[in-house]
Structure formats: C-alpha cells, structure tokens
Amino acid sequence: MKKIESICIIDDDPITVFGVQKMLSLTVSCDNISSYVNGKKALDGIKKNLEEGANLPQVIFLDINMPIMDGWQFLEEFIALPSEEKVRINIITSSIDAHDKEKWEHYQTRTDHLITYNNKPLYKQQIAEITQKA
Amino acid sequence: MPKGTEIDNQKYLIKQLPNATAFVNVDFEVVYASDKWLKLYNLKASEVFGKRIDYLYSNSNNQITNTLSDCISEKVDKTFEECKYDPSGKKWFEWHCNPWIDEKENVIGLIIHTEDVTHQKLAETNLGRLRSKLDIISKIGKIGSWEYDLAADKLIWCAVTKKIHEVAADYEPTIEEGIHFYRDGYSRNMIAMAVHDAMTKGTSYSEKLMLITAKGNEIWVQANGTPVYENGQVVALRGTFQDINEKVISENKTKASETLLHTLIDNLPLNIYIKDKESRKILVNKSECDFLGVNDPQELLGKSNYELYDSDIAEKLNQEDQQVMDTLVPIINKESSIRQKNGKTTTFLVSKIPLIGEHGKVNGIVGISHDITNIKQNESKLRDLVNVASLQNKKLVNFAHIVSHNLRSHTANFSMLLEFLVDEKDEDEKKNIMGMLTNASNNLMETLENLNEVVAINTNVGLEKKPILLHEKIETVQQNLTAFLKSHNATIINDVEKDATVKVVPAYMESILMNFITNAVKYRDPNREPIVKLSFQNTNGSTMLSIEDNGLGIDLKRYGDKLFGMYKTFHNHKDSRGIGLYITKNQIEAMKGRVAVCSEVGTGTTFNIYFNEKD
Numbered sequence: 001m002k003k004i005e006s007i008c009i010i011d012d013d014p015i016t017v018f019g020v021q022k023m024l025s026l027t028v029s030c031d032n033i034s035s036y037v038n039g040k041k042a043l044d045g046i047k048k049n050l051e052e053g054a055n056l057p058q059v060i061f062l063d064i065n066m067p068i069m070d071g072w073q074f075l076e077e078f079i080a081l082p083s084e085e086k087v088r089i090n091i092i093t094s095s096i097d098a099h100d101k102e103k104w105e106h107y108q109t110r111t112d113h114l115i116t117y118n119n120k121p122l123y124k125q126q127i128a129e130i131t132q133k134a
Numbered sequence: 135m136p137k138g139t140e141i142d143n144q145k146y147l148i149k150q151l152p153n154a155t156a157f158v159n160v161d162f163e164v165v166y167a168s169d170k171w172l173k174l175y176n177l178k179a180s181e182v183f184g185k186r187i188d189y190l191y192s193n194s195n196n197q198i199t200n201t202l203s204d205c206i207s208e209k210v211d212k213t214f215e216e217c218k219y220d221p222s223g224k225k226w227f228e229w230h231c232n233p234w235i236d237e238k239e240n241v242i243g244l245i246i247h248t249e250d251v252t253h254q255k256l257a258e259t260n261l262g263r264l265r266s267k268l269d270i271i272s273k274i275g276k277i278g279s280w281e282y283d284l285a286a287d288k289l290i291w292c293a294v295t296k297k298i299h300e301v302a303a304d305y306e307p308t309i310e311e312g313i314h315f316y317r318d319g320y321s322r323n324m325i326a327m328a329v330h331d332a333m334t335k336g337t338s339y340s341e342k343l344m345l346i347t348a349k350g351n352e353i354w355v356q357a358n359g360t361p362v363y364e365n366g367q368v369v370a371l372r373g374t375f376q377d378i379n380e381k382v383i384s385e386n387k388t389k390a391s392e393t394l395l396h397t398l399i400d401n402l403p404l405n406i407y408i409k410d411k412e413s414r415k416i417l418v419n420k421s422e423c424d425f426l427g428v429n430d431p432q433e434l435l436g437k438s439n440y441e442l443y444d445s446d447i448a449e450k451l452n453q454e455d456q457q458v459m460d461t462l463v464p465i466i467n468k469e470s471s472i473r474q475k476n477g478k479t480t481t482f483l484v485s486k487i488p489l490i491g492e493h494g495k496v497n498g499i500v501g502i503s504h505d506i507t508n509i510k511q512n513e514s515k516l517r518d519l520v521n522v523a524s525l526q527n528k529k530l531v532n533f534a535h536i537v538s539h540n541l542r543s544h545t546a547n548f549s550m551l552l553e554f555l556v557d558e559k560d561e562d563e564k565k566n567i568m569g570m571l572t573n574a575s576n577n578l579m580e581t582l583e584n585l586n587e588v589v590a591i592n593t594n595v596g597l598e599k600k601p602i603l604l605h606e607k608i609e610t611v612q613q614n615l616t617a618f619l620k621s622h623n624a625t626i627i628n629d630v631e632k633d634a635t636v637k638v639v640p641a642y643m644e645s646i647l648m649n650f651i652t653n654a655v656k657y658r659d660p661n662r663e664p665i666v667k668l669s670f671q672n673t674n675g676s677t678m679l680s681i682e683d684n685g686l687g688i689d690l691k692r693y694g695d696k697l698f699g700m701y702k703t704f705h706n707h708k709d710s711r712g713i714g715l716y717i718t719k720n721q722i723e724a725m726k727g728r729v730a731v732c733s734e735v736g737t738g739t740t741f742n743i744y745f746n747e748k749d
Contacts, residue, residue, distance in 0.1 A: 019550045094542035120546030
C-alpha cells in the first residue's frame with residue numbers, strides 16, 4: 001500500500017467526505033487525513049499547521065461549490081502560500097459546466113502544484129490513481 | 135434737216151417739255167434736249183449738244199448703240215433700261231426711243247424720252263427679296279397661306295398649304311372641302327364655327343386643330359384666319375396655315391413626361407425637395423408638405439432652413455447642404471434625426487445630391503429623405519426583445535447547470551454508497567451506509583422540491599399583477615412572523631406610507647417580504663438586537679422598496695456575484711440553505727422588477743427592490 005503523509009478533504013457534503021475517506025482507507029496508507037466543510041476552514045487549518053511547522057498536505061481533494069469560500073477562492077489563496085514542495089490537488093465536482101473546466105485550465109497555468117479535474121462519483125480504482133505525490 | 139426758224143421754234147418748245155426728252159440725229163448726236171433731260175443727267179447744254187448720246191455712257195454704250203441703231207433701221211419704238219452710277223448710288227433710267235420722222239416719213243433721228251426709274255427698280259428688287267424670303271420662311275416653318283374670296287366663293291391655297299394637306303399641286307379646294315379636311319368632331323366643329331364667325335361677325339381666329347391629310351395622316355395644325363374688308367364689308371378671308379405636328383407631339387411628350395415625373399415625385403413615399411444655393415426650397419413633394427404640416431407647396435417655396443426649423447437644427451442642415459454643394463460629393467442614406475418646431479423628432483435616411491446646372495456649376499441640391507422612425511422604433515423594440523430573450527436564455531442555461539449539478543451530486547452519492555454497501559461485510563457499517571443513503575434520498579427530494587419551486591416561478595411569468603397596499607402587506611407578513619420576531623427581539627419599522635401601492639403578484643410579494651425579513655433577523659449581529667426598516671420611494675413613477683437591517687453584513691466584494699445564486703451560503707449558519715435569495719430574485723424578476731444590494735460587514739445590509747409598474 002502506498003504511503004502518503006497527509007491528505008486533506010475539503011467538501012461541504014458529509015457523504016462525499018465519508019466516501020472519500022472510506023475509499024482512501026482501502027487504497028492508501030495515511031495517518032493524517034483531515035477534512036473541512038468549506039474553503040475558509042481548510043485554509044485556516046492549513047495555515048495553522050504551517051505556523052506550527054507542519055508541511056502542506058501532499059494530496060488535497062477539493063470540492064468546487066461550497067458556502068463561505070468555494071473551491072476557486074480556496075485555490076486562489078492556496079497557490080499564494082509559500083511552499084517548497086508540489087501538492088497534488090484533485091478537484092472533485094458534480095459540475096459539468098464548461099466554465100468550471102476553463103477555470104481549472106486557467107489555474108493549472110498559474111501554479112507549480114498539480115491540479116486534476118474529476119467528476120463525481122469517484123470509484124476506488126480512480127482514488128488509487130489520483131492519490132499519490134505530485 | 136428741219137429749217138432754221140422752225141427749229142428755233144421747236145427748240146424753244148422742246149426746252150420746255152415736261153418730260154426729260156432728247157432729240158438725236160441718225161448719228162446719235164444730240165440735237166435738242168429738254169431742260170428736264172439736262173437736269174436728269176446733271177449736264178449743261180454746251181456739254182451735250184453735238185455729242186453722241188451713246189458716248190455719254192461709258193459703261194454700256196455698245197448695247198445702247200445697238201438698240202438705237204435697231205430703232206432707226208426698223209423704225210420701231212424701243213424701251214430699255216440702263217443703269218448708271220453717280221455719287222448718290224446706282225441709278226436706273228428707262229429709255230423710250232421713238233424714231234424721229236419728217237414730213238416725208240424719213241427717219242431723221244430718234245426722240246428719246248428718259249425716266250428715272252430708280253425708285254420703282256429698288257421697290258421691285260425689295261419685293262422680290264421679300265417674296266423669296268417669305269417663300270423660305272413658308273417652307274422652313276411649314277407655314278402656308280390661303281385666301282377665300284366670298285363673292286366668288288373661291289378658295290386659294292398656296293403651295294405650302296397644299297403640301298401640308300398632302301394634295302396635288304393643281305388641287306383646287308372648295309371652302310367645304312377645306313373644312314372637311316379637319317378631323318371629325320372638335321376640330322371640324324371649331325373651324326366651321328370660326329370661319330362662319332369670321333365671315334359674319336368679322337372676327338379673327340387662331341386655333342390649334344387636328345387635320346387628316348389627303349393621304350390619311352393625322353397632324354396638328356395651327357389655323358389662323360382674318361377677314362379682309364372693303365367698304366366696311368367682309369369680302370374675303372385671308373390666313374395662314376401651319377404644320378405644328380412635331381411641335382405638338384414633342385410638347386405632348388414633354389407634358390406627359392412632366393406629368394409622369396410629378397405623379398412619381400408626389401406619390402413616392404419619400405420626402406423629396408430641391409433647394410437653391412442659399413438652401414431655400416424651390417420644389418417640394420407631397421410627402422415633404424405632409425411632414426412639414428402644410429397643404430400647399432407654395433407655403434414652403436422660398437423658405438430657408440431657419441424659417442422651417444429651430445436654429446440649432448437649421449444650422450446643422452445648412453452646413454450639410456453647403457458641404458454637398460462645396461464638395462459636389464453626395465450624401466447617401468445618412469441616418470439623421472430632425473426635430474421639428476413642434477418638438478417632434480423624426481429619424482430619416484437622408485440623401486443629398488448636388489444639382490449641377492449648365493456649365494457644370496452647382497445650382498443647389500436635390501434631397502431625398504426616407505422616414506425610418508417606425509423602423510427605428512421597431513428595431514429598438516426588437517433589440518429589447520433580443521436582450522430579454524438572451525437574458526432568459528442565459529438564465530435557462532444557468533438553471534440547467536444548477537439542476538444538473540444538484541442532481542448529479544446526489545446520484546453520485548447514491549452510486550458511491552451503493553458500491554460500498556455491496557462490498558461491506560460489517561453489519562454496523564452497513565447500517566451506517568443505509569442511514570446515509572436515506573439522507574441522500576431526503577436531500578434529493580428536497581432539491582427536487584426547490585427546483586420545482588424555481589420552475590414554477592419562471593413558468594408563471596404571466597401571472598397577473600395587481601396593485602396592492604404595500605404598508606398593509608408588510609403588516610400581514612409581520613403578523614405571520616410574530617413568534618419568530620419575538621423570540622429574537624426583532625423590531626420592524628414600517629416606514630411605508632399607508633396609501634403607497636405597488637403593482638405585484640401578491641403571493642410573490644408576501645414571499646419576498648418574508649424572505650428578506652427572516653434573512654435580516656437570521657443573520658443578525660449577535661452584539662445588537664435586530665432592527666429591520668422598510669421604506670418606499672416613488673420617483674417619477676418608478677417605485678422602490680428599501681429593506682435595511684443592522685445585521686452582520688455581507689462582504690460584497692467577495693460574494694457579490696454569488697449572493698443571489700442557488701445553494702450559495704455565506705454564513706456558517708445551520709439554517710442557511712442557499713435557496714431563499716435565489717427564489718426571491720426569481721420572483722422579483724418574474725414580476726419584471728430587479729433587486730440591488732449594498733452592505734457593509736459589521737454594519738448591516740440594504741436590499742432595494744425596484745418594481746416595474748408598466749408591464
């Protein structure tokens with residue numbers, strides 16, 4: 001089983017969070033999986049970890065439509081954070097709006113982090129593929 | 135030879151003869167001459183007597199000599215003319231030569247009687263010239279003449295008259311035949327009456343009539359006639375007769391094309407005018423008259439732009455006119471709005487073309503204006519419609535995305551949970567997953583209900599609006615919310631005037647008020663008791679309701695574009711579903727109104743609802 005140091009799930013839908021966690025437990029070995037219900041909470045948590053000397057999570061599962069701070073707003077601030085290592089950010093969305101895909105392509109060009117775009121539902125096989133270091 | 139005394143006697147008599155007479159002997163030497171003769175030639179007796187008469191004329195003596203010789207040898211009278219130049223010009227003399235015979239019938243010389251015929255000669259020449267001139271005029275102008283002698287009942291046509299009638303040169307008409315050449319009907323009646331009146335009343339006539347020639351050609355002629363009097367009685371008619379067919383035909387053609395042009399210009403649904411170099415109207419058609427509100431074109435002719443329009447418009451028109459005349463470059467279909475003195479504005483497609491006269495100089499402009507006011511209005515209506523349609527379309531696409539997104543997120547959960555369930559061995563975990571499936575199902579139901587509500591609002595666009603008393607409506611909502619408001623110590627300030635009305639769908643209005651008021655209380659600032667103030671403004675028929683609260687406020691920079699979106703929430707609030715404002719906005723827009731927001735975090739939020747009172 002792959003070993004990932006830290007994974008972060010950002011989604012306001014508890015079922016999705018449950019599902020991702022469950023699939024992760026079957027495919028990778030990770031002792032540090034955190035989840036947040038919106039971008040704002042996630043950003044605050046990540047920043048706090050950084051201040052305490054921890055690294056950025058190695059893999060992030062990111063929902064787009066969330067209250068308070070959505071996935072795009074989170075990305076905007078996240079890519080501005082100082083970092084030495086590449087983070088793999090897997091966007092998980094049920095949106096089929098072409099506009100969202102364009103935004104994703106746009107963010108890809110703006111950062112060294114790896115960003116992937118995935119439509120719900122996710123399956124075990126897929127989780128295994130996208131849960132690895134960038 | 136006559137004897138001396140006789141001759142002396144005769145000499146005396148001859149000297150006094152009343153005519154210019156000279157006596158010459160057979161050698162043509164002048165023997166006697168009357169004073170008149172000497173005077174005629176301006177000679178003295180001493181210069182003449184004994185000299186040959188034919189030698190007095192250096193230029194034509196041969197001819198004279200021959201004639202005189204003939205006269206003597208044949209014993210006949212001869213008359214001839216001779217001419218002579220003297221300082222007063224050419225002079226003509228007529229010579230009557232008679233043989234001079236003695237008692238024994240011997241020719242002893244000639245008696246020459248001379249007359250100055252210069253006057254007659256000149257008159258004759260002039261007459262000849264006049265005749266030939268008349269002939270030329272008559273032929274070129276196709277003008278013939280005629281004369282009718284009443285007593286003799288004889289009608290005489292000149293050659294040209296005959297030619298016009300296309301009859302033979304020897305044709306001799308009667309007056310009845312002459313009249314019969316005119317076309318049956320108006321022409322023949324007219325000429326018969328005119329001729330009759332000329333004979334009986336002595337009136338002249340000049341008529342343009344139609345004639346059918348001997349060869350059957352129909353032509354136009356100008357028939358003139360005038361009576362000739364003798365002792366106060368009409369004895370004859372004289373007149374001229376002119377072929378004016380070509381002239382009349384070309385005149386008729388000109389008239390026809392003129393009529394055609396006028397009909398065309400007047401009936402074209404375009405304003406047409408011609409202006410002179412000073413931009414004064416010199417021609418206007420009916421449309422232009424109608425546009426400027428006059429019945430008679432005369433009211434517009436000669437008027438300048440300043441007399442017809444306000445000075446700012448006139449200035450603009452003058453510049454335009456002048457530009458075309460200066461550059462000779464026409465303006466074609468330029469869209470231009472013209473305000474009339476009565477304030478009415480008309481939009482035209484204006485064309486102005488320089489009017490070039492003789493010698494290539496500009497004389498003015500021809501203007502053609504097409505009134506496109508209606509087209510413009512329709513265009514603007516159409517544009518509004520397109521805007522509405524594209525807005526609707528945008529909303530639809532947006533809605534489709536919302537539907538797709540919301541349904542997909544639920545079905546994705548189903549799919550994922552079911553997959554877990556299939557593989558799950560642990561009974562507790564199975565129960566847990568089943569519980570989540572139930573939740574997902576409930577969420578899906580709720581989502582569908584929400585979407586239904588939105589669809590209902592958008593399909594009920596045509597729902598009837600009626601005026602309601604706003605103040606009263608707010609009170610009703612307030613009553614319905616009494617318990618909720620009381621539990622949060624909320625205060626509602628209803629500043630709307632009691633008689634203020636708005637045209638709305640009453641059910642929507644209630645829902646809108648309910649939503650804004652509950653939102654204002656829900657997102658209150660925990661540090662102060664919530665106050666919601668409602669006020670109303672009516673400025674020039676556009677009505678607006680303001681709902682102001684002292685709540686948390688929203689960071690509009692951050693959330694402005696999502697505030698009214700579906701399932702967008704901005705507060706960590708357990709009751710926020712992210713559907714209320716979306717539905718509210720849809721309801722307002724379904725009533726063709728709009729909503730705006732201003733807010734400051736920590737101070738409060740104000741929503742302004744603009745109603746559409748027109749449609």
